[in-house]
Amino acid sequence: MSPSGKKSSNRRRATVSIRDVARRARVSIATVSRAVNRISSVDPELAKRVWKAVEEVGYVPNTQARALVSGRSRILGLIVSEITNPFFPELIQEFENLAVAQGYEVMIGSTNYELARTESLIRRMLQRSVDGVAVMTFGIEEELVKKLVEREFPMVFVDAGPELPNIRVLKIDYGEGIREAVQHLAALGHRQIAFITGPLRLRSAAARRDAFRKSMAEVGLTIPAQHIIEGDHTMEGGMAAAEQLNALEELPTAVLCSNDMSAIGVLHGLYETTHKVPRDISVVGFDDIHLAQFMLPPLTTVQMSCKDLASAAVQALRAGIEADHPKAAQKEWEIPTRLVVRKSTNFPRGSLPALGKTTRRRSTVPA
């Protein structure tokens, strides 16, 4: 009994195909296909027979053939800016778990902020005919959007995307978490709070800075120009920013960073100086990557849950892909942020002379 096909000794193909199942279950391959895809029109009795046969011969559908004829690959593209930035692996992990649980595979790519890389990435994804792409790069070059947009291709962006039929946007509420952070610092008594931005060509970086400005205004604090420093969301950028801070006539008493990696860089940049965190200066990050709690000192930071982010991204993509998806019409998806207080923030230096370490706050965010 040869395992497959009529001329089975043809090639090195030992795989069991839909035909083997059909023969075993004494039905046509069409019925097998329908049963396997759980199409309701097939008689329950027959379906059971098919599934039994599937088990017995160990059939697993050929993805390539399936994709070829149906035109859908069941692959989701996930584009991030830098896979070596610890935030993204966490995001990827969550995204992948969800996608796989829902029957999709994931194709990952990292742009490294390079346009050429991004273009080749898009090309590769189209070539593998992914069903949709989530662009989680927090600010994407507009050009490449146009490339994809052609055929009403389902896509998900963060913060902002073009107004197009099959585009969905994850709206992150930066304001909320950043307001909590600023109020936390203000409540501690800080008046001079600096901000290290991300690369400002990224929409999200500008949005975080603007949220900071707004929150500062709300608590009646002003921001001198030299207290807004442009970083690049890397540790190196954070270090450079810390040096700029050090060079100032007067060091601010607190600094808020556009992401955790910058904050870690700042921590590092301050390490070689005589200024200690949080005794002399408080530091707040953004993202709440896993590493944040392992910094010295553990980093107070604004949490943007990558579980929320991933879940919204996968859902939004499916909404764009599957015509009968319950939320097919929803175009915007809200992502909250919130402050997590750890040990890198304290009262401003000099405000409580000689009390020292023991007064270190542990309370949660002030109401």
Place this chain on the structure above:
Amino acid sequence: MSPSGKKSSNRRRATVSIRDVARRARVSIATVSRAVNRISSVDPELAKRVWKAVEEVGYVPNTQARALVSGRSRILGLIVSEITNPFFPELIQEFENLAVAQGYEVMIGSTNYELARTESLIRRMLQRSVDGVAVMTFGIEEELVKKLVEREFPMVFVDAGPELPNIRVLKIDYGEGIREAVQHLAALGHRQIAFITGPLRLRSAAARRDAFRKSMAEVGLTIPAQHIIEGDHTMEGGMAAAEQLNALEELPTAVLCSNDMSAIGVLHGLYETTHKVPRDISVVGFDDIHLAQFMLPPLTTVQMSCKDLASAAVQALRAGIEADHPKAAQKEWEIPTRLVVRKSTNFPRGSLPALGKTTRRRSTVPA
């Protein structure tokens, strides 16, 4: 002029196929296929005409169809243990760059040390019919190997793998780098050196520990039992180990860790104590992840270049996949390691009283 096929208004397919190129170049689709795949038997003149047509109609071959008929997907599987461990994204990045440059796509999966996850991962990869899999998880459960091994499936393992026709192994020379580290510490004057292992069920973790024992014996140092502590390659494990160290009657003067994450955990665990690194205790990591140089203090560590690792993995995979690969017969691939001295190591405490910080070593590894 409809863009494709005879009955082009059939479905929503607007893609340009090999037929369009054939028509444009006035050749058969067979010739187009051959020309595109650079098969030498096609007349150069014709080939040029085909390529011109390819350009003009913007043809890009359909991967699914190609994979379906040829039986090869041009996808490489890459299995790592934990994508959130910063070592692996760096590895993934390098691996992907190389694979893409050589015309392959990459399918990534993270086992998280869970057998169930690993199994589902393997299943998914087989279902997508990857051409080969690199298991870079530094110690894999033997069971799953058997699942794959069936059809002489090309695979690459780290450190050790089953003796089978299409299996290749990346032999990492732990001894070299660890010897350098131990000699570096011994040269500084350390006599009491502890070692934080990884999870010992991982082959690679045991190998590193053994290399440590061997190197210690070589320099004539003994290791009390309580100086070998089992960790788990995470920061949390490193912290726990540091606490065990603290609980000892006498703190060792140096500690070597099985990976950088453990070392970071140790740094963190010591932070809350009165012991300062490297004044009171020297710390050495392993891997040299990017983060290592940004620790406080910058971490002295044994470098295992993930560029080397990735390059060997991709090459070894291709050697198994492509029958005419120059190194098709090579079964073992050597990966070197070497010490990188930064600032987390210094003379043992008390050995140079009152000289303080300024004596901090900056030299490279002792000969």
Place this chain on the structure above:
DNA sequence: CATTTGCCCGCAAACGTTTTCCGGATTGCG
């Protein structure tokens, strides 16, 4: 009982390639 309706199931046509096989043309040699 005859006719219509509706429900399943099977036939067969795609999907876009690679690859085998074959035939025609060109070349080389006697």
Place this chain on the structure above:
DNA sequence: CGCAATCCGGAAAACGTTTGCGGGCAAATG
């Protein structure tokens, strides 16, 4: 000049699915 050998391109058969369409059979209706 004739015949064999060589080469190169085209026709067509896979590859393993999904899916439109038609047909058979049972139930329902007149």
